[in-house]
Amino acid sequence: MAKSAASLEFLDGCIIEKDYFFFSTRLDIQPLDEYDHGRIMWFESGRWFYQDRNWQVSAVCVLANTVSKEDRAYVTLEEGSGVVGFYIPGRKKDVIDEDLPGGEHGHGIASLTDISQVGGNLYLCGYGGRVMRRVDGKWEPFDKGLKALTFGDFLQRGMTVPDALQAAAPTQRDLTAINGFSEDDIYCVGREGLIFHFDGQIWFQIEKPTNVDLNCVHCAEDGFVYAAGNRGVLVQGKGNNFHALATGVHDDFYAATWFDDHLYVGGLKGLYRLEKDGLRYVDTGEGSFKCRALDSCAGQMLVVAKRWLAVFDGLNWKRIDHPDNI
Template sequence: MFTFPPIGADFPRAVRNIVNCGERQLLRVEDYKAYFEGFGIRDAVLRDRNILVFIVLQDWDDAKPRPFEEALKTRYICYFRDEDRWGADHLEGFAGLMAGATLNPIFQNVCVDRAGQVYVKGSGFSGTEEKIPGGMGQGPKRGAVRNLKQLDGWLYGCGGARSLFRRLGRGQWEEIGPLPPEGDGETGFQDFDGFSEADIYAAGGQGDVWRYDGKAWHQVAFPSTMWIESVCCGGDGLVYIGAQSGTVYRGRGDDWTMIHRGDLSLPFRDMVWFQDRVYATSDYGLWEIQDGVVRRSEAPIEITNCAGNLSVADGVMLMAGHAGAALHDGQSWTRLFSIAELARNARK
């Protein structure tokens, strides 16, 4: 692991509400070259409103066979808004690294790749931990890790073969169970969310939806065999499930309704509750779901171009994707940076 030096104190202060999205960006060209050039954003998470984390993966030559992801370099990039400071760690040997954040037992970023390898940053620690145990039908991690999410201040993760697990501390993970039966190749879990640690919904595969009540798992009578990608427990007391082609179901328990039949080639990768609605995103843009209606966001194109991944914490929402990143402070959007514009300026 190699740690890049921090950027100096003269870094421009630019996180604020904007009307003209073309004004000066958060990243200077020299900082883009140091941190993002030659890499693409794969995930992003907020530790709190002042600590923004991006996971980026090394680009490859499309004219050549795609290498195994473990052979490509990964970077953990962090921006401290209150200090106007960037930093990055260079990681190797990870495949599909996902960004997570946790308040308990201490305030840290905990990132996990598909194989269960763990990288931790924050509160005086920086480095790897033991892999999440499991596999071959054994918990807490039965299959590949699919997603990370914070519930009640603790970091949870889900994986294939219907597994859900929680991080208790350094190198300590427990299954949320006893876990349900493994099922076959058409089962979950791809994503999960919860109203509390005793009311969790997890789903994946072809209409494979389960609820955990704090003691046991119960299979939900879901009315579809569509492939499921995303789950969001809303502040309105309802659960939103994103299925193939951007289709959305809403319900709770065994009562579900399709509120939108999608016609996209991609499902919604992330669905989060922010303020009074659900926000859903994929590489194709940003959607909002309110009062049972799914519609494209009316945010400016400079904002929606940053679609890809969503994270909510501490009263703000971060969106980041291949084209750049944007932040919603609860009142308005701020475009943080545009990768395309920075790349053009770098070539000049």
């Protein structure tokens, strides 16, 4: 790992431990339609490090050993290559890349959106109702009850292209985020208000509380599941019962986390905290900003903005700038 030398925007981020963070980024010099490069970064007590990858990284997380805190890996989900990367502290080899089923030999998998540790294993999701699970070092499809007929399926049945497009439109299960309380209680959300729940046996679709795109999901310490999306939509529920909360906010939400007994939600205009009467704007001292990710751990909440970071300890805010963005 070395120091960077190009301005960038943050895409996702998480906390490893106190004052130690992990991110995915995109370089400003990349053309808007170019995704065959990604840069991941670490920030530890004032120092920056980075590694380049061969594809843009849509999501990162920390895979922690549920038995020993000393064993962990920093995990990257590439958006379209069908590759998941593992950076393991203390290993001589910088990275271990694993090909996902269906993405081998450079075939790739389009639109992979989120990865998360639930229990002792990793789960990821993406467009087309795609969910996978990693167990004992092996990736496997985990989409029983989620797969739907696609445009290609209808073409194979002999439909014309216009008819196939029309038939496939309501079947698309484009998933954007995954999270869970346990491996028998997992939730996926997605476009047009999709919410799916895995109960330990099968995925099943929950009645939609909204038709708005949902961009993030968080299983909170109060026992409820929260999903947030466009147009100020925030839904709350558990099991098979979800409802929309009155937020009083006009914003598109992309991140959520639980910190200091409150739900925090990040949007295109900044940060909000859920109170009894709805969402309240949180003054971070930075004015309006685009929130890309939120995480909480080790007595800190990490706010990942497009160009900078902020850390909150419950009393004070601290802004962190990348040196090449100043």
